[in-house]
Amino acid sequence: MRERVVVALGGNAILQRGQRGTAAEQMGNVQKTAREVAKMIQAGYQVILTHGNGPQVGTILIQNELGARQVPAMPMDVCGAESQGFIGYLFCQALANCFQRKKISIPKPVCIVTQVRVDRTDPAFQNPTKPVGPFFSEEEARRRMKERKETWIEDAGRGWRRVVPSPDPKEIIEKEAVQALVEQGFVVVASGGGGIPVVLAEDGGLEGVEAVIDKDLAAERLAQDVNADLLLILTDVPQVLVHYRQPEEKGIGTIRADELEAYHLEGHFKSGSMGPKVEATLRFVKNGGKRAVIASLDQALEALEGSRGTQVLP
Numbered sequence: 591m592r593e594r595v596v597v598a599l600g601g602n603a604i605l606q607r608g609q610r611g612t613a614a615e616q617m618g619n620v621q622k623t624a625r626e627v628a629k630m631i632q633a634g635y636q637v638i639l640t641h642g643n644g645p646q647v648g649t650i651l652i653q654n655e656l657g658a659r660q661v662p663a664m665p666m667d668v669c670g671a672e673s674q675g676f677i678g679y680l681f682c683q684a685l686a687n688c689f690q691r692k693k694i695s696i697p698k699p700v701c702i703v704t705q706v707r708v709d710r711t712d713p714a715f716q717n718p719t720k721p722v723g724p725f726f727s728e729e730e731a732r733r734r735m736k737e738r739k740e741t742w743i744e745d746a747g748r749g750w751r752r753v754v755p756s757p758d759p760k761e762i763i764e765k766e767a768v769q770a771l772v773e774q775g776f777v778v779v780a781s782g783g784g785g786i787p788v789v790l791a792e793d794g795g796l797e798g799v800e801a802v803i804d805k806d807l808a809a810e811r812l813a814q815d816v817n818a819d820l821l822l823i824l825t826d827v828p829q830v831l832v833h834y835r836q837p838e839e840k841g842i843g844t845i846r847a848d849e850l851e852a853y854h855l856e857g858h859f860k861s862g863s864m865g866p867k868v869e870a871t872l873r874f875v876k877n878g879g880k881r882a883v884i885a886s887l888d889q890a891l892e893a894l895e896g897s898r899g900t901q902v903l904p
Contacts, residue, residue: 592636593880594772595820595894598809598870599623599641602826603887604677611645617680624684627777628692629891635820636772639681640812642805643673643783651723666722666754667786667798674703674782681779699777705763705796706785706803706811712757720756720802725749755801757787759808763796765815772816784808810870814877821874821882822894823867828886830868830900832858844901847875871902879904 603623609615630637647669654663664672678701685699718741726734731742731750745751762768768780784803788796806823813821829841832853842850851872859865864884871882885892885899893899 592634593819594636594638594817595630595822596638596640596809596813596816596818597627597630597890598806598821598823599639600823600825600887601642601644603641603824604680605645611649616677617684620677620680620684621688623887624681624688626887626890627685628688628694630894631689631694631696631777632692633891633895635894637777638768638772638812638816638818639777639779640781640805640809641677641681641779641783643670643677646673646677647783647802648723655724665798666800666802667788670783670786670802671703674701674786677782678703678779685777697774697776699779700771701779701782702764702767702771704768704781704785705788705798706759706781706808707761707763707796708757708787708789708799708801708803709760710789710799712755714755714757714801718753718755720754721745721751722754722802723752725751755799756804757801759785759803759811762808762812762815763788765812768812769816781805781808781812804866806866806870807873810874813874813879819880820894821871821879822890823870823882823884824887824890824893825867825884826886828889828899830859830864830884834858842900844896844903846903847872850902871900875902875904 604616604619605611606619627637650669650672682699682701725748728750734740735742741753742750743753768778771778784805785808787799787801787803789799791797810821831839831841833839854868859868867884874882882902883893883899889898
């Protein structure tokens with residue numbers, strides 16, 4: 591039986607440093623990523639894709655601000671859905687074209703605009719920390735704090751920026767649909783940007799909230815919810831490093847979860863970069879996953895097969 595893998599793509603799969611973010615630039619990057627995904631499928635893996643959306647949502651928020659005098663601005667959950675749709679479109683088209691060229695006979699890829707349930711009592715809602723959107727002057731930030739009850743912080747002399755909660759993902763709402771499609775042979779793009787954060791309403795329904803879910807933690811939640819065998823987190827570095835930028839810096843190859851957790855507790859991995867990736871791998875193997883991997887995009891298949899990247903074992 592083929593192994594099922596959730597592949598969590600980093601920002602470099604869609605937008606490279608120094609690029610403006612044009613549609614052509616992003617499609618070019620996605621096409622390169624599609625070729626790496628095709629290698630995994632040719633090697634016999636069942637693939638579910640998820641991805642980041644930070645720069646894309648940032649652009650949508652700026653567009654909202656600039657157009658607010660002409661059309662109503664949309665809340666963050668709607669902006670997240672917009673980004674899932676357009677990034678999913680890029681991936682589905684690039685993957686389908688790549689499969690056609692390589693004569694990979696599987697159904698056309700699909701994108702599911704995905705909601706992710708969070709707990710409305712999550713402590714993150716009392717302590718917003720995730721920066722989003724453009725920078726503003728202190729005057730404008732204080733006006734919005736007063737009028738809209740938003741939280742803003744001064745960011746290293748670059749201006750003031752809004753911060754929103756980053757709650758823990760509890761459930762992929764569309765998990766049954768993702769699983770059914772994968773079992774029918776589809777490559778599914780799901781939970782983009784960590785998913786659209788929703789909470790249970792008083793009547794038992796769902797409602798969107800102003801928040802950002804970490805994409806790697808959401809990828810782990812997706813992997814659990816669809817019974818994946820493997821979790822592959824792709825980024826722009828070849829493996830996890832400890833003692834980063836110190837004389838004793840070293841890369842981690844294969845490691846047991848308890849050993850990696852010890853490094854994590856010692857503070858080796860920053861919350862804004864490698865920390866969530868390490869936390870996601872630890873959760874996955876502790877919850878029954880066979881193996882979790884952190885590696886660079888250009889070594890994806892080798893990492894999946896165990897010869898590259900950081901291999902986290904139970």
